[in-house]
Amino acid sequence: MDLLDFTDCNLYFEDALPAEAETLLDKASAEYGEPGAEAALLSAYALAPRNLTVLVGLYRFYFYQHRMEDALHVAEQAMSVSGATLGLPDDWRHLTPECVAAAAADRRFALLRFYLLALKAASIVLLRLRRIDEAKARLRMIAALDSKDHLDSAKLLEVIAEFHEQPDDETALAA
Template structure:
Protein backbone atom coordinates (compact mmCIF):
# COMPACT_ATOMS: atom_id res chain seq x y z
CA UNK A 1 0.00 0.00 0.00
CA UNK A 2 1.46 3.36 -1.05
CA UNK A 3 0.85 5.72 1.87
CA UNK A 4 1.94 8.68 -0.23
CA UNK A 5 -0.57 8.19 -3.05
CA UNK A 6 -3.31 10.81 -2.73
CA UNK A 7 -4.55 10.57 -6.29
CA UNK A 8 -7.75 8.72 -5.57
CA UNK A 9 -8.84 9.55 -2.04
CA UNK A 10 -10.72 12.16 -0.05
CA UNK A 11 -8.64 14.03 2.53
CA UNK A 12 -9.83 15.04 6.00
CA UNK A 13 -9.86 18.78 5.25
CA UNK A 14 -12.27 18.27 2.36
CA UNK A 15 -15.12 17.50 4.78
CA UNK A 16 -17.71 20.26 4.96
CA UNK A 17 -17.35 22.57 7.93
CA UNK A 18 -20.31 24.50 9.37
CA UNK A 19 -20.03 28.19 8.44
CA UNK A 20 -19.75 29.31 12.07
CA UNK A 21 -16.97 26.82 12.79
CA UNK A 22 -15.13 27.97 9.67
CA UNK A 23 -15.50 31.60 10.76
CA UNK A 24 -14.19 30.78 14.24
CA UNK A 25 -11.15 28.95 12.84
CA UNK A 26 -10.35 31.97 10.66
CA UNK A 27 -10.78 34.19 13.71
CA UNK A 28 -8.41 31.96 15.70
CA UNK A 29 -5.84 32.28 12.94
CA UNK A 30 -6.04 36.07 13.12
CA UNK A 31 -5.73 35.90 16.94
CA UNK A 32 -2.76 33.52 16.90
CA UNK A 33 -0.51 34.03 19.91
CA UNK A 34 -3.32 35.58 21.94
CA UNK A 35 -5.38 33.69 24.54
CA UNK A 36 -8.53 34.47 22.54
CA UNK A 37 -7.34 32.10 19.79
CA UNK A 38 -7.87 29.08 22.01
CA UNK A 39 -11.39 30.19 22.85
CA UNK A 40 -12.21 30.60 19.15
CA UNK A 41 -10.90 27.10 18.41
CA UNK A 42 -12.85 25.57 21.28
CA UNK A 43 -16.00 27.36 20.15
CA UNK A 44 -15.43 25.97 16.64
CA UNK A 45 -15.13 22.53 18.22
CA UNK A 46 -18.52 23.03 19.90
CA UNK A 47 -20.04 23.66 16.44
CA UNK A 48 -18.26 20.72 14.79
CA UNK A 49 -17.08 18.29 17.51
CA UNK A 50 -16.22 15.50 15.08
CA UNK A 51 -14.66 17.56 12.33
CA UNK A 52 -11.02 16.60 11.90
CA UNK A 53 -10.01 20.01 10.54
CA UNK A 54 -11.12 21.59 13.80
CA UNK A 55 -9.16 19.00 15.79
CA UNK A 56 -6.06 19.60 13.67
CA UNK A 57 -6.36 23.31 14.38
CA UNK A 58 -6.63 22.71 18.11
CA UNK A 59 -3.75 20.22 18.05
CA UNK A 60 -1.49 22.67 16.22
CA UNK A 61 -2.40 25.47 18.59
CA UNK A 62 -1.54 23.40 21.65
CA UNK A 63 1.60 21.93 20.10
CA UNK A 64 3.03 25.29 19.06
CA UNK A 65 2.07 26.80 22.42
CA UNK A 66 4.06 23.95 24.03
CA UNK A 67 0.95 22.67 25.79
CA UNK A 68 1.98 19.13 25.07
CA UNK A 69 -0.37 17.25 27.41
CA UNK A 70 -3.29 19.04 25.73
CA UNK A 71 -1.86 18.31 22.27
CA UNK A 72 -1.60 14.62 23.19
CA UNK A 73 -5.26 14.51 24.24
CA UNK A 74 -6.30 16.05 20.92
CA UNK A 75 -4.11 13.67 18.88
CA UNK A 76 -5.66 10.72 20.69
CA UNK A 77 -9.15 12.14 20.11
CA UNK A 78 -8.38 12.47 16.39
CA UNK A 79 -7.30 8.82 16.36
CA UNK A 80 -10.45 7.79 18.20
CA UNK A 81 -12.74 9.59 15.76
CA UNK A 82 -10.97 8.52 12.57
CA UNK A 83 -10.49 4.99 13.91
CA UNK A 84 -14.19 4.68 14.67
CA UNK A 85 -15.11 5.72 11.10
CA UNK A 86 -12.59 3.22 9.75
CA UNK A 87 -13.75 0.34 11.95
CA UNK A 88 -10.35 0.13 13.65
CA UNK A 89 -9.95 -1.18 17.20
CA UNK A 90 -9.84 1.48 19.93
CA UNK A 91 -6.40 0.20 20.98
CA UNK A 92 -3.74 1.05 18.38
CA UNK A 93 -1.71 -1.94 19.63
CA UNK A 94 -4.22 -4.19 17.88
CA UNK A 95 -3.52 -2.73 14.43
CA UNK A 96 -2.29 -5.21 11.86
CA UNK A 97 -2.05 -5.39 8.09
CA UNK A 98 -5.45 -7.04 7.74
CA UNK A 99 -7.19 -4.28 9.67
CA UNK A 100 -5.27 -1.66 7.72
CA UNK A 101 -6.35 -3.25 4.45
CA UNK A 102 -10.01 -3.13 5.48
CA UNK A 103 -9.63 0.47 6.65
CA UNK A 104 -7.90 1.46 3.40
CA UNK A 105 -10.77 0.00 1.41
CA UNK A 106 -13.14 2.13 3.48
CA UNK A 107 -11.18 5.41 3.20
CA UNK A 108 -7.52 5.54 2.31
CA UNK A 109 -7.24 9.25 3.11
CA UNK A 110 -8.77 8.80 6.55
CA UNK A 111 -6.48 5.83 7.24
CA UNK A 112 -3.46 7.95 6.41
CA UNK A 113 -4.81 10.65 8.74
CA UNK A 114 -5.18 8.07 11.52
CA UNK A 115 -1.59 6.85 11.06
CA UNK A 116 -0.26 10.41 11.05
CA UNK A 117 -2.23 11.17 14.23
CA UNK A 118 -0.56 8.13 15.81
CA UNK A 119 2.81 9.51 14.72
CA UNK A 120 1.88 12.96 16.07
CA UNK A 121 1.05 11.38 19.43
CA UNK A 122 4.46 9.69 19.47
CA UNK A 123 6.21 12.99 18.70
CA UNK A 124 4.38 14.66 21.57
CA UNK A 125 5.32 11.80 23.86
CA UNK A 126 8.97 12.27 22.84
CA UNK A 127 8.74 15.95 23.70
CA UNK A 128 7.23 15.01 27.07
CA UNK A 129 10.15 12.65 27.73
CA UNK A 130 7.92 9.57 27.68
CA UNK A 131 10.28 7.67 25.44
CA UNK A 132 9.01 4.12 26.02
CA UNK A 133 5.42 5.11 25.17
CA UNK A 134 6.61 6.95 22.06
CA UNK A 135 8.84 4.08 20.94
CA UNK A 136 5.95 1.61 21.23
CA UNK A 137 3.87 3.69 18.83
CA UNK A 138 6.78 4.22 16.45
CA UNK A 139 7.56 0.49 16.43
CA UNK A 140 3.93 -0.26 15.57
CA UNK A 141 3.92 2.33 12.78
CA UNK A 142 7.22 1.08 11.39
CA UNK A 143 5.90 -2.50 11.35
CA UNK A 144 2.87 -1.38 9.31
CA UNK A 145 4.80 0.88 6.91
CA UNK A 146 7.49 -1.34 5.37
CA UNK A 147 8.65 1.42 2.98
CA UNK A 148 8.78 3.99 5.82
CA UNK A 149 6.70 6.45 3.88
CA UNK A 150 5.50 8.07 7.11
CA UNK A 151 9.02 8.31 8.52
CA UNK A 152 8.34 6.38 11.73
CA UNK A 153 11.26 3.97 11.27
CA UNK A 154 13.68 6.83 10.64
CA UNK A 155 12.41 8.69 13.70
CA UNK A 156 12.72 5.52 15.76
CA UNK A 157 16.29 5.14 14.54
CA UNK A 158 17.09 8.70 15.68
CA UNK A 159 15.48 8.12 19.08
CA UNK A 160 17.37 4.87 19.60
CA UNK A 161 20.66 6.45 18.56
CA UNK A 162 20.10 9.37 20.92
CA UNK A 163 19.22 7.03 23.77
CA UNK A 164 22.43 5.06 23.24
CA UNK A 165 24.44 8.28 23.55
CA UNK A 166 23.04 9.21 26.95
CA UNK A 167 23.28 7.53 30.30
CA UNK A 168 20.28 9.41 31.63
CA UNK A 169 17.10 7.30 31.98
CA UNK A 170 14.92 10.39 31.38
CA UNK A 171 15.58 12.60 28.41
CA UNK A 172 13.74 15.27 26.53
CA UNK A 173 13.94 15.56 22.77
CA UNK A 174 13.10 18.74 20.97
CA UNK A 175 11.36 17.70 17.79
CA UNK A 176 10.27 20.32 15.29
Protein backbone atom coordinates (compact mmCIF):
# COMPACT_ATOMS: atom_id res chain seq x y z
CA MET A 1 0.00 0.00 0.00
CA ASP A 2 1.27 3.47 -0.83
CA LEU A 3 1.15 5.61 2.29
CA LEU A 4 1.89 8.67 0.23
CA ASP A 5 -1.35 8.53 -1.76
CA PHE A 6 -3.35 11.52 -0.54
CA THR A 7 -5.74 11.88 -3.46
CA ASP A 8 -9.30 12.47 -2.32
CA CYS A 9 -8.22 12.56 1.34
CA ASN A 10 -8.90 15.03 4.11
CA LEU A 11 -5.94 15.76 6.34
CA TYR A 12 -6.31 15.75 10.11
CA PHE A 13 -5.89 19.52 10.40
CA GLU A 14 -8.76 20.07 7.99
CA ASP A 15 -11.27 18.73 10.54
CA ALA A 16 -13.59 21.32 12.04
CA LEU A 17 -12.28 22.89 15.22
CA PRO A 18 -14.46 24.96 17.54
CA ALA A 19 -13.53 28.64 17.17
CA GLU A 20 -12.75 28.94 20.88
CA ALA A 21 -10.39 25.95 20.70
CA GLU A 22 -8.65 27.47 17.67
CA THR A 23 -8.21 30.74 19.58
CA LEU A 24 -6.72 28.79 22.50
CA LEU A 25 -4.29 26.98 20.19
CA ASP A 26 -3.19 30.33 18.75
CA LYS A 27 -2.72 31.64 22.30
CA ALA A 28 -0.65 28.58 23.25
CA SER A 29 1.52 29.10 20.19
CA ALA A 30 2.07 32.77 21.00
CA GLU A 31 2.87 31.99 24.65
CA TYR A 32 5.05 28.95 24.03
CA GLY A 33 7.58 28.59 26.83
CA GLU A 34 5.44 30.60 29.22
CA PRO A 35 3.15 29.10 31.89
CA GLY A 36 -0.01 30.12 30.03
CA ALA A 37 0.76 27.93 27.02
CA GLU A 38 -0.04 24.65 28.70
CA ALA A 39 -3.19 26.06 30.28
CA ALA A 40 -4.40 27.21 26.86
CA LEU A 41 -3.68 23.80 25.34
CA LEU A 42 -5.48 22.01 28.14
CA SER A 43 -8.46 24.34 27.75
CA ALA A 44 -8.54 23.58 24.00
CA TYR A 45 -8.36 19.89 24.88
CA ALA A 46 -11.29 20.25 27.27
CA LEU A 47 -13.32 21.77 24.42
CA ALA A 48 -12.27 19.27 21.74
CA PRO A 49 -10.66 16.18 23.31
CA ARG A 50 -11.01 14.08 20.14
CA ASN A 51 -9.75 16.71 17.70
CA LEU A 52 -6.46 15.60 16.19
CA THR A 53 -5.18 19.15 15.75
CA VAL A 54 -5.57 19.73 19.49
CA LEU A 55 -3.86 16.42 20.26
CA VAL A 56 -0.96 17.20 17.92
CA GLY A 57 -0.51 20.60 19.59
CA LEU A 58 -0.52 19.03 23.03
CA TYR A 59 1.89 16.28 21.95
CA ARG A 60 4.32 18.76 20.46
CA PHE A 61 4.20 20.94 23.55
CA TYR A 62 5.00 18.03 25.86
CA PHE A 63 7.64 16.58 23.54
CA TYR A 64 9.54 19.85 23.17
CA GLN A 65 9.23 20.51 26.89
CA HIS A 66 10.88 17.09 27.42
CA ARG A 67 7.83 15.79 29.26
CA MET A 68 8.05 12.39 27.65
CA GLU A 69 5.50 10.51 29.78
CA ASP A 70 2.91 13.19 28.95
CA ALA A 71 3.87 13.12 25.27
CA LEU A 72 3.53 9.32 25.23
CA HIS A 73 0.06 9.54 26.75
CA VAL A 74 -1.06 12.05 24.11
CA ALA A 75 0.44 10.00 21.24
CA GLU A 76 -1.50 6.99 22.47
CA GLN A 77 -4.64 9.09 22.70
CA ALA A 78 -4.17 10.26 19.11
CA MET A 79 -3.85 6.62 18.06
CA SER A 80 -7.01 5.76 19.95
CA VAL A 81 -9.02 8.54 18.31
CA SER A 82 -7.75 7.95 14.78
CA GLY A 83 -7.82 4.17 15.17
CA ALA A 84 -11.45 4.20 16.29
CA THR A 85 -12.42 6.29 13.26
CA LEU A 86 -10.59 3.84 11.00
CA GLY A 87 -12.10 0.78 12.68
CA LEU A 88 -8.68 -0.48 13.75
CA PRO A 89 -8.17 -2.71 16.81
CA ASP A 90 -7.89 -0.93 20.16
CA ASP A 91 -4.41 -2.40 20.67
CA TRP A 92 -1.78 -1.68 17.99
CA ARG A 93 -0.34 -5.18 18.55
CA HIS A 94 -3.46 -6.58 16.87
CA LEU A 95 -2.97 -4.66 13.62
CA THR A 96 -2.94 -6.83 10.53
CA PRO A 97 -2.28 -6.05 6.90
CA GLU A 98 -5.94 -6.90 6.28
CA CYS A 99 -7.40 -4.37 8.73
CA VAL A 100 -4.98 -1.71 7.52
CA ALA A 101 -5.90 -2.49 3.90
CA ALA A 102 -9.59 -2.19 4.80
CA ALA A 103 -8.98 1.28 6.21
CA ALA A 104 -7.03 2.19 3.07
CA ALA A 105 -9.77 0.76 0.85
CA ASP A 106 -12.14 3.30 2.38
CA ARG A 107 -9.79 6.00 0.95
CA ARG A 108 -8.63 7.04 4.39
CA PHE A 109 -4.95 7.09 3.55
CA ALA A 110 -4.27 10.37 5.32
CA LEU A 111 -5.88 9.25 8.57
CA LEU A 112 -4.18 5.86 8.35
CA ARG A 113 -0.84 7.61 7.82
CA PHE A 114 -1.63 9.83 10.82
CA TYR A 115 -2.31 6.75 12.95
CA LEU A 116 0.97 5.14 11.92
CA LEU A 117 2.85 8.39 12.52
CA ALA A 118 1.31 8.58 16.00
CA LEU A 119 2.55 5.02 16.57
CA LYS A 120 5.99 6.12 15.38
CA ALA A 121 5.82 9.19 17.65
CA ALA A 122 5.10 6.90 20.59
CA SER A 123 8.14 4.83 19.54
CA ILE A 124 10.39 7.86 19.50
CA VAL A 125 9.17 8.92 22.94
CA LEU A 126 9.82 5.39 24.21
CA LEU A 127 13.35 5.63 22.83
CA ARG A 128 13.83 8.89 24.70
CA LEU A 129 12.57 7.11 27.84
CA ARG A 130 15.10 4.33 27.16
CA ARG A 131 12.33 1.77 26.74
CA ILE A 132 14.08 0.38 23.69
CA ASP A 133 12.31 -2.97 23.33
CA GLU A 134 8.88 -1.34 23.49
CA ALA A 135 9.92 1.19 20.86
CA LYS A 136 11.34 -1.48 18.56
CA ALA A 137 8.15 -3.55 18.78
CA ARG A 138 6.10 -0.60 17.55
CA LEU A 139 8.59 0.24 14.81
CA ARG A 140 8.59 -3.38 13.63
CA MET A 141 4.81 -3.24 13.30
CA ILE A 142 5.01 -0.09 11.20
CA ALA A 143 7.75 -1.62 9.05
CA ALA A 144 5.62 -4.72 8.47
CA LEU A 145 2.71 -2.56 7.30
CA ASP A 146 4.72 0.00 5.31
CA SER A 147 6.40 -2.13 2.64
CA LYS A 148 8.04 0.86 0.92
CA ASP A 149 9.26 2.30 4.25
CA HIS A 150 7.72 5.69 3.54
CA LEU A 151 7.63 6.33 7.30
CA ASP A 152 11.31 5.38 7.75
CA SER A 153 10.61 2.91 10.54
CA ALA A 154 12.87 0.25 9.01
CA LYS A 155 15.66 2.82 8.72
CA LEU A 156 15.13 3.83 12.33
CA LEU A 157 15.31 0.17 13.39
CA GLU A 158 18.65 -0.08 11.56
CA VAL A 159 19.97 2.97 13.43
CA ILE A 160 18.83 1.49 16.76
CA ALA A 161 20.55 -1.80 15.93
CA GLU A 162 23.79 -0.03 14.98
CA PHE A 163 23.68 2.09 18.12
CA HIS A 164 23.23 -0.94 20.36
CA GLU A 165 26.02 -2.85 18.63
CA GLN A 166 28.54 -0.16 19.59
CA PRO A 167 30.14 -0.43 23.02
CA ASP A 168 28.91 2.12 25.51
CA ASP A 169 31.34 4.81 26.72
CA GLU A 170 32.35 2.98 29.92
CA THR A 171 33.26 -0.19 28.00
CA ALA A 172 35.18 1.82 25.41
CA LEU A 173 37.09 3.71 28.10
CA ALA A 174 38.00 0.49 29.93
CA ALA A 175 39.52 -1.06 26.76
